[in-house]
Amino acid sequence: MHCSPKTVFLFLLSCIVLISNYGLLTAASNVGLNYGLLGDNLPTPSNVINLYKSIGITKVRIFDPNTDVLNALRGHHDIGVTVGVKDQDLAALSASEEAVNGWFATNIEPYLTDVNITFITVGNEVIPGQLGPQVLPVVTSLTNLVKSRNLPISITTVVSMANLGQSYPPSAGTFTSQAREQLTPVLKFLSQTNTPILVNIYPYFPYATDPVDIHLDYAVSKSEAVVVQDGPLGYSNMFDAMFDAFVWAMEKEGVKDLPMVVSETGWPSAGNGELTTPDIAATYNGNFVKHVVSGKGTPKRPNSGVDGFLFATFNENQKPPGTEQNFGLYNPVDMKPIYKLF
Numbered sequence: 428m429h430c431s432p433k434t435v436f437l438f439l440l441s442c443i444v445l446i447s448n449y450g451l452l453t454a455a456s457n458v459g460l461n462y463g464l465l466g467d468n469l470p471t472p473s474n475v476i477n478l479y480k481s482i483g484i485t486k487v488r489i490f491d492p493n494t495d496v497l498n499a500l501r502g503h504h505d506i507g508v509t510v511g512v513k514d515q516d517l518a519a520l521s522a523s524e525e526a527v528n529g530w531f532a533t534n535i536e537p538y539l540t541d542v543n544i545t546f547i548t549v550g551n552e553v554i555p556g557q558l559g560p561q562v563l564p565v566v567t568s569l570t571n572l573v574k575s576r577n578l579p580i581s582i583t584t585v586v587s588m589a590n591l592g593q594s595y596p597p598s599a600g601t602f603t604s605q606a607r608e609q610l611t612p613v614l615k616f617l618s619q620t621n622t623p624i625l626v627n628i629y630p631y632f633p634y635a636t637d638p639v640d641i642h643l644d645y646a647v648s649k650s651e652a653v654v655v656q657d658g659p660l661g662y663s664n665m666f667d668a669m670f671d672a673f674v675w676a677m678e679k680e681g682v683k684d685l686p687m688v689v690s691e692t693g694w695p696s697a698g699n700g701e702l703t704t705p706d707i708a709a710t711y712n713g714n715f716v717k718h719v720v721s722g723k724g725t726p727k728r729p730n731s732g733v734d735g736f737l738f739a740t741f742n743e744n745q746k747p748p749g750t751e752q753n754f755g756l757y758n759p760v761d762m763k764p765i766y767k768l769f
C-alpha cells in the first residue's frame with residue numbers, strides 16, 4: 428500500500444466505520460429495555476444504569492415516575508426515557524387540566540434539564556376497559572402542555588392486543604367495539620402530530636394457549652419459510668403477523684400511517700414447563716433484537732423498521748407467581764444474565 432498521509436487517514440477512517448458497525452450489530456443499540464420495579468431484591472438504580480451502559484442500551488421504559496430511578500438517570504443524556512403515568516392517577520388527571528399541570532410540575536419538571544425524557548405514556552393497557560375513557564383527556568392536556576412549552580416529549584398511551592377482536596389472518600385485523608369507542612379517538616388524536624401508538628406484542632401468549640397447532644419456530648421467529656400466506660403478504664413469524672393485524676385494524680378506522688412502537692415484547696424463561704426455557708426465551712428475544720437491528724419492517728410496513736422495548740430487565744419476584752415472574756433478562760440478585768443475549 429502506498430502510504431501517503433491520505434491513505435493512512437482513509438485506512439483509519441474505514442477501521443472506525445467497521446468498529447462502529449460491529450458495535451451496532453452486537454450491542455443492539457436500538458432496542459429498549461423495560462425496567463420494572465416489582466421485586467424486593469432488585470439492584471440499585473445506579474447499578475442498573477451501569478448495566479445498561481455496559482450493554483449499549485439507550486432506551487428505557489419505566490412504569491411510573493419513580494424518583495430514585497429518575498434521579499439516577501440524571502446526566503445520562505444518551506439514555507432516552509419513557510415514563511408512565513400511573514393508572515390510578517388517571518381519574519383525577521382526566522377530570523382537570525390543572526391536575527395535569529400539577530402532575531407534570533411534580534413528576535417531570537424536576538428532571539427536564541438533565542434526564543432525556545422522550546415519551547410520557549398515559550395508562551398501561553387501560554384501553555379497552557373501565558379506565559379507557561380517561562386516557563384521551565389526559566393525553567390531550569399533556570400534549571397541549573408540552574407543545575406550549577416546546578418540549579421534545581411525545582405523549583401517548585400503551586395498549587395490548589386485547590383491542591383486536593379479530594387478528595387472523597393479519598388482514599382481518601379489526602378492533603373490538605369497545606376498542607373502536609375508546610382507542611380510535613386516541614389514534615386520530617395521535618395522528619395529528621404523527622406521535623406513535625405504543626403496543627405490547629407477545630407471541631408467547633397465543634402460542635401458550637395452542638402449542639400444538641402453532642409451531643414453535645413460527646412463534647419464536649426462527650422460521651425462514653412463509654408459514655402464513657395472507658393475500659400478497661407472506662409471514663414467517665408470529666410477531667410480524669400480530670404487528671400487522673394491529674396495523675390493519677387501525678387502517679379500518681381510517682388511521683393509515685400512524686407509527687407503532689413495540690412497548691413490550693418478550694418470552695419467559697421459566698414457569699410453564701417446556702414452553703418456557705432459557706433457550707427458547709433467548710431465541711425469541713435474540714430474533715427480536717435482530718429484527719430491530721436489521722432495520723427491516725413487517726410485510727405490511729416493509730419500509731419502516733421495527734422499534735421497541737424488551738420486557739424486562741429483571742425477574743420480578745413481587746409479580747404473580749409463574750411465568751409473570753420470569754420475563755427478566757437478568758437475575759436481580761447478582762445481575763447475571765439468565766441467558767446470553769447482549
Ligand SMILES: *[C@@H]1O[C@H](CO)[C@@H](O)[C@H](O)[C@H]1NC(C)=O
Pocket residue numbers: 485486504505506507508543545
Ligand atoms: C435522547 O434519547 C433518544 C432516544 O434514545 C436519542 O435518540 C437522543 O439522541 C437522546 N438525546 C441525547 C441528547 O443524547
